[in-house]
Amino acid sequence: MIWNEILKTEENRKKYADFVSRADKDIHSFLEFDAEKIAPPENTEGCLAGLPFGVKDNIAVKDFKLTCASKILENFVSPYNATAIEKLEKAGCVPVGKTNMDEFGMGSSTDCSAFGGTNNPWNKECVTGGSSGGSAAAVAAGLVPFALGSDTGGSVRQPAAFCGVYGLKPTYGSVSRFGLVAYASSLDVIGVVSRDLDLAEKVFEVIRGEDEKDQTSIPYPEKKAEPVNGKLSFTYLEGDLGLTPEIEKGYRACIQAIRDRGFEIKGVQIPSLEYVIPVYYTIATAEASANLARFNGVRYGYRSKNGETPLELMQKSRNEGFGDEVKLRILLGTYVLRSGFQDQYYGKAQKIRTKIINEFKDIFSYSDIFVVPAFPSQAFRHGNAGLTQYQQKVADKFTVTANLTGLPALSLPVGVDNGLPVGVQFFADYCSENLLFDAARQLADVFPVATPPGFVPAEKIIG
Amino acid sequence: MIETFIGLEIHIQLLTKTKIFCNCKNEFSHIPNTNVCPVCMGYPGVLPRLNEEAVRKAYIVCRALNCHLNEKAVFERKNYFYPDLPKNYQISQFALPFGVNGLVEIDGVPKIRIHEAHLEEDAGKLVHEGMTSYCDFNRTGTPLLEIVTEPDFKKPEDAELFLQNFRKMVRYLRVCDGNMEEGSMRCDVNVSVNFEGKGLGRKVEIKNLNSFRHVRLALQHEIQRQSKMLTAGETIVQETRLWNDEKKRTESMRSKEDANDYRYFPEPDLPPYYPAPEFLAAIEKEQTELPWIRKRRFINEYKLADDGAEFLTEERERADFFEAALNAGVSVQSASSWMRGEIAKGLNKNKMSLKDSHLTVEKFVTLIKLLDEGKINSQGAKKAMEILICEDKDTADVIRENNLMQMADSGELEAVVDKVIAGNDKVVQQIKGGDQKPIGFLIGQIMKASGGKADPKKARELLLNKIS
Numbered sequence: 001m002i003w004n005e006i007l008k009t010e011e012n013r014k015k016y017a018d019f020v021s022r023a024d025k026d027i028h029s030f031l032e033f034d035a036e037k038i039a040p041p042e043n044t045e046g047c048l049a050g051l052p053f054g055v056k057d058n059i060a061v062k063d064f065k066l067t068c069a070s071k072i073l074e075n076f077v078s079p080y081n082a083t084a085i086e087k088l089e090k091a092g093c094v095p096v097g098k099t100n101m102d103e104f105g106m107g108s109s110t111d112c113s114a115f116g117g118t119n120n121p122w123n124k125e126c127v128t129g130g131s132s133g134g135s136a137a138a139v140a141a142g143l144v145p146f147a148l149g150s151d152t153g154g155s156v157r158q159p160a161a162f163c164g165v166y167g168l169k170p171t172y173g174s175v176s177r178f179g180l181v182a183y184a185s186s187l188d189v190i191g192v193v194s195r196d197l198d199l200a201e202k203v204f205e206v207i208r209g210e211d212e213k214d215q216t217s218i219p220y221p222e223k224k225a226e227p228v229n230g231k232l233s234f235t236y237l238e239g240d241l242g243l244t245p246e247i248e249k250g251y252r253a254c255i256q257a258i259r260d261r262g263f264e265i266k267g268v269q270i271p272s273l274e275y276v277i278p279v280y281y282t283i284a285t286a287e288a289s290a291n292l293a294r295f296n297g298v299r300y301g302y303r304s305k306n307g308e309t310p311l312e313l314m315q316k317s318r319n320e321g322f323g324d325e326v327k328l329r330i331l332l333g334t335y336v337l338r339s340g341f342q343d344q345y346y347g348k349a350q351k352i353r354t355k356i357i358n359e360f361k362d363i364f365s366y367s368d369i370f371v372v373p374a375f376p377s378q379a380f381r382h383g384n385a386g387l388t389q390y391q392q393k394v395a396d397k398f399t400v401t402a403n404l405t406g407l408p409a410l411s412l413p414v415g416v417d418n419g420l421p422v423g424v425q426f427f428a429d430y431c432s433e434n435l436l437f438d439a440a441r442q443l444a445d446v447f448p449v450a451t452p453p454g455f456v457p458a459e460k461i462i463g
Numbered sequence: 464m465i466e467t468f469i470g471l472e473i474h475i476q477l478l479t480k481t482k483i484f485c486n487c488k489n490e491f492s493h494i495p496n497t498n499v500c501p502v503c504m505g506y507p508g509v510l511p512r513l514n515e516e517a518v519r520k521a522y523i524v525c526r527a528l529n530c531h532l533n534e535k536a537v538f539e540r541k542n543y544f545y546p547d548l549p550k551n552y553q554i555s556q557f558a559l560p561f562g563v564n565g566l567v568e569i570d571g572v573p574k575i576r577i578h579e580a581h582l583e584e585d586a587g588k589l590v591h592e593g594m595t596s597y598c599d600f601n602r603t604g605t606p607l608l609e610i611v612t613e614p615d616f617k618k619p620e621d622a623e624l625f626l627q628n629f630r631k632m633v634r635y636l637r638v639c640d641g642n643m644e645e646g647s648m649r650c651d652v653n654v655s656v657n658f659e660g661k662g663l664g665r666k667v668e669i670k671n672l673n674s675f676r677h678v679r680l681a682l683q684h685e686i687q688r689q690s691k692m693l694t695a696g697e698t699i700v701q702e703t704r705l706w707n708d709e710k711k712r713t714e715s716m717r718s719k720e721d722a723n724d725y726r727y728f729p730e731p732d733l734p735p736y737y738p739a740p741e742f743l744a745a746i747e748k749e750q751t752e753l754p755w756i757r758k759r760r761f762i763n764e765y766k767l768a769d770d771g772a773e774f775l776t777e778e779r780e781r782a783d784f785f786e787a788a789l790n791a792g793v794s795v796q797s798a799s800s801w802m803r804g805e806i807a808k809g810l811n812k813n814k815m816s817l818k819d820s821h822l823t824v825e826k827f828v829t830l831i832k833l834l835d836e837g838k839i840n841s842q843g844a845k846k847a848m849e850i851l852i853c854e855d856k857d858t859a860d861v862i863r864e865n866n867l868m869q870m871a872d873s874g875e876l877e878a879v880v881d882k883v884i885a886g887n888d889k890v891v892q893q894i895k896g897g898d899q900k901p902i903g904f905l906i907g908q909i910m911k912a913s914g915g916k917a918d919p920k921k922a923r924e925l926l927l928n929k930i931s
Binding site for chain 1: 504506508509510724732733
């Protein structure tokens with residue numbers, strides 16, 4: 001692999017930095033990319049040694065900014081490393097920059113970044129998806145071999161689908177959340193975006209595992225998961241799913257390809273799917289309303305100059321520091337948790353969540369992979385020509401399910417239509433990521449990863 | 464008749480090496496913001512890690528209060544904005560705390576039911592200087608156990624007595640230093656009054672009580688205020704009031720309508736806590752006889768008077784010392800009079816507690832044996848005790864180095880007595896003439912001449928023999 005040569009010499013590093021700055025000008029996938037901060041790897045042994053990678057700007061990398069694409073953290077520099085970063089650095093990978101996102105992970109376009117949106121490398125008029133849009137775009141454009149994102153309701157998988165790359169949302173708790181700025185703690189997980197399926201799996205193998213700094217992290221089983229019937233078997237979500245023609249076509253092609261490969265695949269219905277959006281937004285915003293309470297301008301971050309009293313200082317800092325979508329979600333979360341209404345909202349949402357978990361338990365009792373679209377449409381256009389915030393939320397129904405259940409899911413490209421990628425996703429049982437990768441590998445030659453216009457392969461960067 | 468209902472909410476800071484959710488030292492520091500880290504400062508991306516020592520100490524208290532221990536305990540977020548609360552939520556327990564439904568029976572106080580005991584994190588401090596407010600986060604994340612009683616107290620004096628015993632208890636259990644002035648033990652009270660038989664009245668909470676005395680005074684004042692209103696047919700407002708110690712009255716702080724909606728929900732960063740059977744077995748081993756039970760036993764078993772038993776059970780170390788001395792053969796009378804007398808005096812003088820002094824049970828027992836055997840006299844023993852308290856030395860060495868052995872040889876004593884008689888002829892004549900008063904003076908002279916080593920009893924015998 002040529003990527004591990006790229007940081008070896010001063011000369012290569014310079015060429016690489018120049019390339020990224022040039023190529024990212026009209027994509028804007030990085031919020032921070034500083035050639036000065038790129039150092040040769042500490043560890044030069046091992047299959048990941050020397051690889052540069054991008055990090056979503058809500059994951060702490062020591063001495064890099066940690067803005068979460070929010071004005072309230074505009075100048076905040078992280079004093080510590082996330083556990084996932086520590087593990088990757090130990091494996092010899094080098095974080096080269098922080099990628100753009102929807103503010104605090106709240107959005108499906110990356111247009112909700114306080115520092116301007118990211119353009120889809122396939123079509124600059126279109127969004128990259130979100131919230132890990134910067135990571136997906138940087139990978140799709142060939143600026144890094146892989147990038148870390150975070151997935152609370154589809155934030156790794158949906159942008160990966162929009163940009164035509166692989167996006168893994170691991171089992172909840174399998175990757176330490178220490179150093180990931182919390183949006184919704186019971187749903188958040190750090191994920192991986194890459195054009196290379198094997199590399200994505202290797203990166204996952206490095207970052208997973210129990211962490212004493214995160215008490216919700218779990219020990220990952222040493223033994224690989226086996227297919228329930230000895231050979232991979234599939235199910236897919238059937239019925240009228242409200243997909244655009246391009247997605248419908250890609251989804252059908254994927255199901256057909258699985259059949260053509262000689263695997264069993266049968267259609268299933270998920271009765272509780274119609275509730276997942278209200279359930280997701282109840283739980284996610286409730287947790288977010290508390291998680292984002294710490295940003296008050298007192299200890300760090302943006303501080304309003306207009307506060308006369310400590311309380312006013314906090315109010316004004318938050319009012320001036322947060323964007324509209326973040327405020328909307330904080331308000332929603334505060335509303336659903338208010339006294340006397342917890343049972344009606346938060347409590348009920350948790351009950352439905354348990355029901356969804358049980359429905360999937362049933363599916364994985366007889367099959368290994370559940371196939372479902374990543375998003376009902378391809379990448380939409382920026383601004384008013386695209387989807388409204390409400391439409392974007394409703395469209396999250398295929399992705400949020402993996403977060404509500406904690407199941408691992410992988411989104412994979414299944415072709416390009418009208419100049420934009422089409423993606424689907426696979427779900428598997430807990431800690432069965434290897435089956436997701438195995439299943440995706442079965443389709444890798446049918447649906448090879450395509451390159452967007454103007455793509456520069458790694459060997460050309462330093463060549 | 465008016466009935467009074469008083470309940471207490473007691474917060475104790477647990478004595479742990481580190482804070483409840485991070486590795487910062489859990490100790491007081493005069494320099495602001497020194498015992499802090501990204502976790503207790505609520506930096507973006509950090510997560511809490513529950514301190515097992517804090518959990519253990521919390522359970523020790525729950526058990527001592529005879530609480531039912533929930534099989535599953537859940538941490539929750541209590542949401543409110545305040546600059547000294549880094550995350551703007553406090554990790555606490557709500558629906559499923561560690562302990563519920565406890566009961567405490569202290570002599571002289573009605574049976575008090577414990578509603579719950581829950582573990583939480585302490586907040587920081589705001590310091591105001593002129594027009595500027597500063598935040599000090601050293602205290603942030605100190606493990607705090609909150610104990611809530613049912614409104615079972617009828618009198619302010621009972622609440623005060625309960626608190627005194629409660630403080631002794633947490634010290635006996637070695638979970639909290641119980642220092643109210645420094646805030647390591649804090650107490651809020653709630654009180655309501657109603658006509659007898661009508662049940663609870665409208666509850667008023669009182670805060671800012673920095674001592675047991677304040678608790679009693681505030682309750683007395685508040686009961687009077689509420690009773691007057693009740694009899695006059697006025698409506699008592701459910702509210703939170705502050706004790707103003709200068710004006711010796713309570714003042715309204717906020718009404719129920721202004722109260723925070725804390726929007727509790729389960730803390731997603733911490734899994735529920737299930738106390739394991741082995742863990743609970745270990746908690747049992749750390750239980751100790753509680754101070755009020757020990758006091759009762761001291762009265763019954765050692766026939767001590769109330770005040771003596773009270774004194775000896777004041778501290779666990781003191782009671783342990785006393786009983787260890789008895790076990791080593793020292794009499795109840797001797798051990799208790801020494802402990803209340805010379806030992807207490809010496810410790811006071813050096814501003815020490817038994818624990819920080821150099822005195823050990825072994826040293827004390829040796830000293831008492833020497834005294835009983837007549838090898839030293841009580842004056843010498845007292846002098847030795849002073850040294851034993853503040854110097855790290857054996858009893859034998861102290862006596863030798865300071866030449867405190869009593870004159871064992873009667874010839875030696877006789878010589879001293881003769882010398883004193885010879886030098887005080889006038890006084891001797893006086894005694895011979897029938898005046899007994901100067902005998903004491905001569906004994907004093909003998910003690911002085913012997914360097915304190917004479918046995919005063921023997922000296923007296925010898926003196927009287929020689930004069931008469």
